[in-house]
Amino acid sequence: MGAVPNRRRSRILVFLRELTNEKCAISFSESTVNSIIERSAGYPYFIQFFCREVFDVWIAKIQRGEVPSAPMKDIIRKLDADFFHGRWARATDRQRELLLVVSLLPNADTEFTVQEVVGSSQTALDKPFKPSHVSQMLSSLADSGLVYKNRHGKYSLAVPLLAEFILRQTTQETTLKAL
Numbered sequence: 001m002g003a004v005p006n007r008r009r010s011r012i013l014v015f016l017r018e019l020t021n022e023k024c025a026i027s028f029s030e031s032t033v034n035s036i037i038e039r040s041a042g043y044p045y046f047i048q049f050f051c052r053e054v055f056d057v058w059i060a061k062i063q064r065g066e067v068p069s070a071p072m073k074d075i076i077r078k079l080d081a082d083f084f085h086g087r088w089a090r091a092t093d094r095q096r097e098l099l100l101v102v103s104l105l106p107n108a109d110t111e112f113t114v115q116e117v118v119g120s121s122q123t124a125l126d127k128p129f130k131p132s133h134v135s136q137m138l139s140s141l142a143d144s145g146l147v148y149k150n151r152h153g154k155y156s157l158a159v160p161l162l163a164e165f166i167l168r169q170t171t172q173e174t175t176l177k178a179l
Contacts, residue, residue, distance in 0.1 A: 041160030084165040100170045108163040111154045
């Protein structure tokens with residue numbers, strides 16, 4: 001997961017502090033806020049999702065007389081089910097293999113090229129991709145909203161945390177030569 005730039009982190013901190021005021025029964029500690037920012041990769045929808053989940057879990061625990069805490073693993077599982085699974089289901093098996101190869105790239109959370117995907121597929125898959133096939137599939141995946149074509153020859157995954165989701169899913173679905 002990529003680091004959130006300091007300027008953006010500052011704006012997110014201000015926003016989250018404004019959410020918790022004297023009228024709110026719950027406020028997040030700085031470590032909780034930092035954890036939400038890191039786990040959400042600074043993506044607005046994910047910040048909202050994490051905050052809502054943490055808030056809901058804390059309310060339930062406080063009502064039961066427990067110390068408020070929210071296991072991030074459970075929230076990630078819920079994000080997978082509520083957000084990522086529907087998008088993942090739209091991809092064909094071969095497109096999923098391509099997305100897995102992308103997720104294995106060290107730059108999966110930023111930009112990647114067709115050549116990088118082809119190179120990685122040669123070491124990761126028994127049936128590697130050819131450049132023309134990668135180009136066609138990336139175009140199709142862009143049409144379905146899973147990747148973006150940023151500029152000439154550069155692509156990125158459509159949302160942060162998608163690479164992590166793919167790696168969690170595909171360890172059971174795809175046989176790799178080596179991770």
